[in-house]
Amino acid sequence: xxxxxxxxxxxxxxxxxxxxxxxxxxxxxxxxxxxxxxxxxxxxxxxxxxxxxxxxxxxxxxxxxxxxxxxxxxxxxxxxxxxxxxxxxxxxxxxxxxxxxxxxxxxxxxxxxxxxxxxxxxxxxxxxxxxxxxxxxxxxxxxxxxxxxxxxxxxxxxxxxxxxxxxxxxxxx
Amino acid sequence: xxxxxxxxxxxxxxxxxxxxxxxxxxxxxxxxxxxxxxxxxxxxxxxxxxxxxxxxxxxxxxxxxxxxxxxxxxxxxxxxxxxxxxxxxxxxxxxxxxxxxxxxxxxxxxxxxxxxxxxxxxxxxxxxxxxxxxxxxxxxxxxxxxxxxxxxxxxxxxxxxxxxxxxxxxxxxxxxxxxxxxxxxxxxxxxxxxx
Numbered sequence: 001x002x003x004x005x006x007x008x009x010x011x012x013x014x015x016x017x018x019x020x021x022x023x024x025x026x027x028x029x030x031x032x033x034x035x036x037x038x039x040x041x042x043x044x045x046x047x048x049x050x051x052x053x054x055x056x057x058x059x060x061x062x063x064x065x066x067x068x069x070x071x072x073x074x075x076x077x078x079x080x081x082x083x084x085x086x087x088x089x090x091x092x093x094x095x096x097x098x099x100x101x102x103x104x105x106x107x108x109x110x111x112x113x114x115x116x117x118x119x120x121x122x123x124x125x126x127x128x129x130x131x132x133x134x135x136x137x138x139x140x141x142x143x144x145x146x147x148x149x150x151x152x153x154x155x156x157x158x159x160x161x162x163x164x165x166x167x168x169x170x171x172x173x
Numbered sequence: 174x175x176x177x178x179x180x181x182x183x184x185x186x187x188x189x190x191x192x193x194x195x196x197x198x199x200x201x202x203x204x205x206x207x208x209x210x211x212x213x214x215x216x217x218x219x220x221x222x223x224x225x226x227x228x229x230x231x232x233x234x235x236x237x238x239x240x241x242x243x244x245x246x247x248x249x250x251x252x253x254x255x256x257x258x259x260x261x262x263x264x265x266x267x268x269x270x271x272x273x274x275x276x277x278x279x280x281x282x283x284x285x286x287x288x289x290x291x292x293x294x295x296x297x298x299x300x301x302x303x304x305x306x307x308x309x310x311x312x313x314x315x316x317x318x319x320x321x322x323x324x325x326x327x328x329x330x331x332x333x334x335x336x337x338x339x340x341x342x343x344x345x346x347x348x349x350x351x352x353x354x355x356x357x358x359x360x361x362x363x364x365x366x367x368x
Contacts, residue, residue: 070261070270
């Protein structure tokens with residue numbers, strides 16, 4: 001297979017947990033970025049422990065997202081912005097033990113001088129009728145190249161064994 | 174790429190974990206292209222544990238006497254009640270969501286094509302299994318799947334859970350609605366994504 005899909009970095013959360021996961025100094029020689037997240041928080045969904053926010057270059061401004069979600073029985077849609085850009089679901093603490101969410105965030109043209117759009121598809125799982133899934137479209141209204149991506153749970157911390165992987169996609173023209 | 178920062182909120186002893194500068198990529202592990210006689214079961218066995226993630230790509234049409242069929246997934250030949258699944262789904266009219274616990278298999282999606290769909294119509298699906306060999310985690314599956322039958326059809330974002338921490342070595346796929354063969358030219362491709 002052509003050399004187009006390269007792992008740039010990975011993080012495995014240790015025993016102490018992590019309040020954020022940050023990828024710094026992202027190289028600028030790829031076309032797109034992909035994040036794969038297998039994460040869980042120490043906070044229940046009753047306290048917003050099911051959401052992960054994504055920020056770029058360390059700023060919480062000029063963010064917005066549109067979200068389509070399912071809860072296992074109902075569907076809905078919401079918007080995020082500023083410091084609460086709802087992006088991906090993360091497994092909340094009250095769901096089945098040892099279970100982690102499964103999410104992918106795709107960021108095309110991250111070094112382009114246009115504003116930065118991204119897409120998300122994510123799921124949680126739970127041995128119950130309730131579990132979350134979502135599709136999100138996001139925008140960072142900034143023309144700067146992305147060199148840092150920060151993932152933050154809406155509440156609490158990422159727990160041990162949570163993992164995050166950053167890949168670069170290079171389009172070979 | 175050299176710097177991956179794991180922030181631990183200023184906790185003493187904060188550390189960087191699992192930082193790697195290596196470059197790897199996605200590569201094919203195995204593919205099954207269904208022949209003229211059809212087949213009831215697709216099995217990927219002896220899956221190596223040398224990757225971080227698996228991705229299964231499906232193009233499927235089954236012999237079920239209906240326009241659509243579901244595909245069921247089992248891990249490591251486990252037929253116990255150790256699975257759950259959920260879906261977010263739209264059929265061009267209204268969205269819906271549902272799920273079921275304590276199941277004997279994962280329903281990947283209701284929305285693969287079957288025998289009364291228009292000729293040569295197949296359903297498609299992409300199945301992502303992150304950390305498939307991680308022995309600290311149950312295995313969570315994310316599925317994007319659907320089919321359009323030129324006037325009907327549906328698409329869904331689905332999920333599944335295998336409640337077992339064992340490394341994944343075998344994946345088995347069958348019709349969700351009984352002993353329906355997958356029909357000729359259905360294709361199942363398994364990829365590994367290195368980390």
